Amino acid sequence: MANHIDDETIEYVGILAKLELSGEEKEQAKKDMESMLDYVDKLNELDTSGVEPMSHVFPVRNVFREDVVTNGDGSKDTLANAPEAQDNSFVVPRTII
């Protein structure tokens, strides 16, 4: 079974992935995704009806702890990593016009 990824799908994936692709990259991405999905379709050979999806190998449960600061105020160092910072805040492009 050969998968076909059309322009609309790759456009949509680009939006979900927040990636901007050139025309050439889009064509390559279509091809790559088609061949990966053809390969992944091998899983359809398996009968998995009645099998619970396993997201973790061990039973996991929520782990709670008190919301207490243990590592001090690192805002200065944290902001030092920001591409742009001002007045103890991250600077982002204007979002409300």
Next chain:
Amino acid sequence: MSILDYTALELGRKIKDGEITAVEATKAALQQIKAVEDQVHGFVSYDEESALKRAEEVQKGIEEGIYAGPLAGVPMAVKDNICTKGYTTTCSSKILENFVPTYSAQAVENLIKEGVIFLGKTNMDEFAMGSTTETSAFGETKNPWDLEKVPGGSSGGSAAAVASNECFMALGSDTGGSIRQPASYCGVTGMKPTYGTVSRYGLIAYGSSLDQIGPIAKNVSDCAALLEVIASHDPKDSTSIERDDYDFTSALVDDVKGMKIGIPKDYFGEGLDPEVKDAVLAAAKVLEEKGAVVEEFDLGLVDYAIPAYYVIAAAEASSNLSRFDGVKYGYRAKDYEGLHNMYKKTRSEGFGAEVKRRIMLGSFVLSSGYYDAYYLKALRTKALIKKEFDKAFETYDMILGPVAPTTAPKLGDSLSDPIKMYLGDIYTISVNLAGLPGISLPCGRDKDGMPIGLQLIGDCFQEKKIIQAAYTFEQTRDYEAPEIAKGGAEA
């Protein structure tokens, strides 16, 4: 013999006994880095000044009895996806080129308390996505045994740095084989612990349900000692597990009498290089002669692990890597119009091709209409694979097989065909899906002199069994180092 030829534990002992200082050992490692790094390129960055400063402090601490552990004073390297406070951590990606973490990974914190010396950060496939270290944004690492070949990946820098004596041990991370396969290609020993054994706090996430930090070193003893230091229950990682015991070095015993070892027939079929096959089966024979009971068996579902893995890993990656958007850290595109365009341009310019490929696949398999067909299908397959392993471990203490189907390929040969590269992970990937511990150690070399690795896989929390069997096998051979590792000051 040079200082560099000591194992980490041998060096630690000599430092403790006052025969060598931590400063001398650090100088020797730095000298070797300077001598061979042009050729090997195992590091993204290293810092001579801070390493020597720490070595002086640690040496003082050792003399004062503050650091009494077996690895105190030993110079090591850390994979560049593991956060080191105040020191750049790039994931070998342009998008994190200037990122300076404000905290250290818990594994690193544990090592600081032990008194190890940090030399620098090792090269890797970008965000650990790859099997060759060629997807690094900062140039490829070369295999110390043959500079025209890949070191494996994604922890290729760590494995190459250990093999070429640029450090005495290193941390790697393993999501689908990323510790075991480069260890195999470079002729060193690497171990992926049971999921949850080493805290993932400060490990920059790729596939969170699969990622584990683990040791890469010259031999099994060093790996066990390093694992003993980095393993701990950590409330900061909700998947961290509190284990009954952490004394992995107590399993360093030369005895496999009565141990039941299963060899999956499916691991020795088509695609396996005959020289690798012979070397691995010869290793099984050695363990049998030492008293283990070795049998072949059908593991089942082997061919389904890779497709299941790539769906799960890509899905988790697409979610985990959404945080790299040019706001809080890392690269931001220069020209953009508005917020969303800034996100898109930043990510498109900051990520390399393989990372984009996996983010897109992950976004697709999680999208509405495909989620059940791909993502849930993969998680159901994972449940079946886990069941196959559970069944095997009812009969066997461990599973023995190859690490990779071939020895290290030539640089440039793998990236042209992603699926072919993914297939190279067939023996390592299911171990991550099932959360199991696995160890890779040298068991021979091919006709070109390239190292061949043996893999032992244990049931969850049974690290000690595979450490014991690996140690027992190791006693039958000598450690082999590549030519490039030789050099450095006389001890």
